[in-house]
Amino acid sequence: MPDARINVPAEVPRGKPFEVRLLIRHPMETGYRTDDTGKQIPRNVIATLTCRYNGETVFSARMSPGIAANPYLRFFVTARESGELAFEWVDDRGVRGSEHAAVTVV
Amino acid sequence: MSIANHRISRRRALRTGGVLALAPWLAARADERDIANIPALAAFLAGRKPRWERMRLDLPGLADNGQAVPMKIVVDGPFAPGPYVKVIRLFSQRNPVPEMATFEFPVAVERVEVESRIRLAGTQRIVAVATMSDDALFAAGADVVVTVDACMDGT
Numbered sequence: 001m002p003d004a005r006i007n008v009p010a011e012v013p014r015g016k017p018f019e020v021r022l023l024i025r026h027p028m029e030t031g032y033r034t035d036d037t038g039k040q041i042p043r044n045v046i047a048t049l050t051c052r053y054n055g056e057t058v059f060s061a062r063m064s065p066g067i068a069a070n071p072y073l074r075f076f077v078t079a080r081e082s083g084e085l086a087f088e089w090v091d092d093r094g095v096r097g098s099e100h101a102a103v104t105v106v
Numbered sequence: 107m108s109i110a111n112h113r114i115s116r117r118r119a120l121r122t123g124g125v126l127a128l129a130p131w132l133a134a135r136a137d138e139r140d141i142a143n144i145p146a147l148a149a150f151l152a153g154r155k156p157r158w159e160r161m162r163l164d165l166p167g168l169a170d171n172g173q174a175v176p177m178k179i180v181v182d183g184p185f186a187p188g189p190y191v192k193v194i195r196l197f198s199q200r201n202p203v204p205e206m207a208t209f210e211f212p213v214a215v216e217r218v219e220v221e222s223r224i225r226l227a228g229t230q231r232i233v234a235v236a237t238m239s240d241d242a243l244f245a246a247g248a249d250v251v252v253t254v255d256a257c258m259d260g261t
Contacts, residue, residue: 058212075220
């Protein structure tokens with residue numbers, strides 16, 4: 001099952017900003033919850049996330065338990081060349097995730 | 107008739123004038139209180155004064171569930187030849203982790219909008235601060251009344 005969904009427009013006009021939407025499946029465990037036995041569930045959130053556009057970092061986010069479970073992000077990137085938008089993220093346990101989407105500049 | 111009209115308009119003019127004269131002062135007072143109320147924000151600013159303009163933080167006035175509150179940050183352009191938005195930081199007044207998120211834009215983009223969903227531990231004020239490429243600071247705040255806290259079993 002995929003861990004993330006990326007949504008970019010099918011075609012983007014050159015030089016203009018285009019909308020990027022990202023949804024990652026992750027519990028974003030706050031570290032303040034306890035399980036049924038009263039034991040504290042350790043914090044585990046996606047701490048860092050980067051978005052590269054043809055290899056160049058165009059957006060990054062550092063997140064805390066203040067971001068809701070299954071984090072959703074929407075932001076804009078300037079369209080330059082057709083290519084790839086690649087996301088990479090790491091959570092507190094060191095688990096890495098990645099997903100990419102094709103960008104077609106017209 | 108004309109005298110009565112005149113009187114009312116003068117009264118209204120005075121009242122409006124008074125409110126207008128007070129408005130910037132009241133706004134400034136509210137903004138200073140924001141900084142004092144959020145230690146993490148005060149620590150980040152370290153005495154620097156952001157301009158409370160050009161930026162918008164959209165949050166619902168009332169959030170039924172603090173687990174996921176839709177949040178939108180907008181910084182008004184145009185940026186093109188001048189300084190662009192480099193970093194946007196989001197601060198919470200009452201969350202156990204007051205530095206909620208940091209969004210970075212290493213490459214200039216003409217449209218600066220960030221949307222996400224945030225957790226809120228109770229009714230509070232949220233402040234977003236944008237750092238421009240010339241180190242200028244812009245800020246915006248929003249109040250949210252939260253019915254069900256995000257960290258119920260943590261407090």
